[in-house]
Amino acid sequence: MTPPDDLGPAVTPNDLDAFWVPFTPNAEFKQRPRLVARAEGMHYYTPEGRAVLDATAGLWCANAGHCRKPIVEAIQKAAAELDFAPSFQFSHPKAFELASRIAALAPGDLNHVFFGNSGSEADDTALKIALAYHRARGEGSRTRLIGRERAYHGVGFGGISVGGMVLNRKWFSGAMLPGVDHLPHTYSREHQAFTTGQPEWGAHLADDLERMIALHDASTIAAVIVEPMAGSTGVLPPPKGYLERLREITSKHGILLIFDEVITGYGRLGASFAAERFGVVPDMITFAKGVTSASVPLSGVIATEDIYKTFADSVAGADHAIDLFHGYTYSAHPLACAAGLATLDLYRDEGLFERVAGLEAMWADAIMDLKDHPLVEDIRQLGLTAAFDLAPVPGTPARRGFDAMRAGFHDHDIMLRASADTICLSPPLIVSEAEIGEIVARTRKAFDQVA
Numbered sequence: 001m002t003p004p005d006d007l008g009p010a011v012t013p014n015d016l017d018a019f020w021v022p023f024t025p026n027a028e029f030k031q032r033p034r035l036v037a038r039a040e041g042m043h044y045y046t047p048e049g050r051a052v053l054d055a056t057a058g059l060w061c062a063n064a065g066h067c068r069k070p071i072v073e074a075i076q077k078a079a080a081e082l083d084f085a086p087s088f089q090f091s092h093p094k095a096f097e098l099a100s101r102i103a104a105l106a107p108g109d110l111n112h113v114f115f116g117n118s119g120s121e122a123d124d125t126a127l128k129i130a131l132a133y134h135r136a137r138g139e140g141s142r143t144r145l146i147g148r149e150r151a152y153h154g155v156g157f158g159g160i161s162v163g164g165m166v167l168n169r170k171w172f173s174g175a176m177l178p179g180v181d182h183l184p185h186t187y188s189r190e191h192q193a194f195t196t197g198q199p200e201w202g203a204h205l206a207d208d209l210e211r212m213i214a215l216h217d218a219s220t221i222a223a224v225i226v227e228p229m230a231g232s233t234g235v236l237p238p239p240k241g242y243l244e245r246l247r248e249i250t251s252k253h254g255i256l257l258i259f260d261e262v263i264t265g266y267g268r269l270g271a272s273f274a275a276e277r278f279g280v281v282p283d284m285i286t287f288a289k290g291v292t293s294a295s296v297p298l299s300g301v302i303a304t305e306d307i308y309k310t311f312a313d314s315v316a317g318a319d320h321a322i323d324l325f326h327g328y329t330y331s332a333h334p335l336a337c338a339a340g341l342a343t344l345d346l347y348r349d350e351g352l353f354e355r356v357a358g359l360e361a362m363w364a365d366a367i368m369d370l371k372d373h374p375l376v377e378d379i380r381q382l383g384l385t386a387a388f389d390l391a392p393v394p395g396t397p398a399r400r401g402f403d404a405m406r407a408g409f410h411d412h413d414i415m416l417r418a419s420a421d422t423i424c425l426s427p428p429l430i431v432s433e434a435e436i437g438e439i440v441a442r443t444r445k446a447f448d449q450v451a
């Protein structure tokens with residue numbers, strides 16, 4: 001028998017060694033950690049009690065603001081009521097209620113919701129559904145997936161394969177999915193610098209899909225996946241007409257179009273989904289983050305009537321047969337569903353999506369105030385998002401962005417998000433005009449400090 005004192009070293013509250021922090025330079029972090037211990041509304045609070053203005057909604061996710069009472073209470077109640085229901089062959093009422101509410105928010109006949117826990121899971125799920133859908137229809141030769149340069153679709157093997165971020169790919173290059181191709185990204189500083197909203201230039205980049213179809217043949221292509229607005233690589237709004245063109249080409253060739261709305265969903269662009277804002281309806285939408293305002297992990301895929309029915313038809317007449325061989329133990333976890341329902345109520349009751357649409361022009365004006373800053377090389381904006389490209393430290397890419405983020409947190413009480421040398425902003429949708437002014441002022445101070 002193992003004696004109790006042999007179970008390992010004592011865990012002391014201030015021991016930072018054991019936790020391997022994701023997407024973080026761990027050695028630096030553990031020298032001077034950026035810790036938050038509490039949150040409320042627009043603010044985080046450090047363990048010492050210092051308030052930090054959250055200009056990033058955590059990680060693009062706490063859209064309703066932090067620790068909102070109706071969400072907290074719904075989670076507490078759910079935890080005492082039903083801790084877990086098996087997610088295969090059994091379920092619970094709130095899962096169906098939430099799926100119906102999400103389907104009602106989605107445009108067109110995007111009527112069916114498959115739940116996961118993270119954006120990465122949602123994206124891999126959508127890619128798997130695309131492959132299985134074609135196979136179920138007797139077009140099993142459609143196995144090719146098409147992503148885009150500068151895309152982020154999470155960290156699963158599917159997501160990194162269709163993703164377009166070199167550092168997320170090169171370390172794992174031996175395990176990339178075969179047969180993946182990438183559209184060009186849509187950013188051009190030459191043609192788009194300092195535009196707010198959708199740039200005029202770039203719709204033609206969607207035509208590259210026709211070139212790929214000519215090269216590979218449509219009969220080998222299952223799906224195209226894009227973020228309607230690339231978020232993680234620095235807010236790249238779609239050029240006017242671009243998404244419409246992608247929809248046209250994919251429909252013409254029987255290729256599924258997947259919108260990764262992990263960031264753009266749930267109000268970030270002033271509508272339920274980017275699909276609604278742009279009036280372009282894909283065949284699947286993936287979502288995560290804002291669905292529970294980040295309070296409990298939850299994600300999912302919304303699929304069309306046709307996709308759902310294809311799977312149902314594939315097992316018609318055999319009522320014991322499973323239609324889709326996929327799922328997670330924690331798909332539609334009861335706590336997550338309770339949090340999701342309370343979050344959707346809050347978005348509706350406070351009109352938060354409409355609030356973003358009303359704030360957008362003021363937000364765009366406010367962030368353009370930093371155009372004159374000597375470090376700022378470009379600014380982009382869409383909905384309640386913004387990105388500032390900073391001049392890199394010569395020879396050391398990503399240093400300037402990292403330093404600005406760090407200065408913001410330690411010295412100017414603001415949480416900024418750095419993606420290499422780009423600083424991204426995406427405050428909670430409850431942000432006030434005064435807080436927008438404060439975000440811009442503090443961001444400027446952080447930039448001044450690292451200039």
Ligand code: PLP
Pocket residue numbers: 117118119120121123152153154155227231232260261262263288289
């Ligand atoms: N897709 C997009 C567009 C994202 O922005 C993210 C995360 O930021 C993901 C997928 C991955 O989500 P997760 O980190 O929950 O796996």
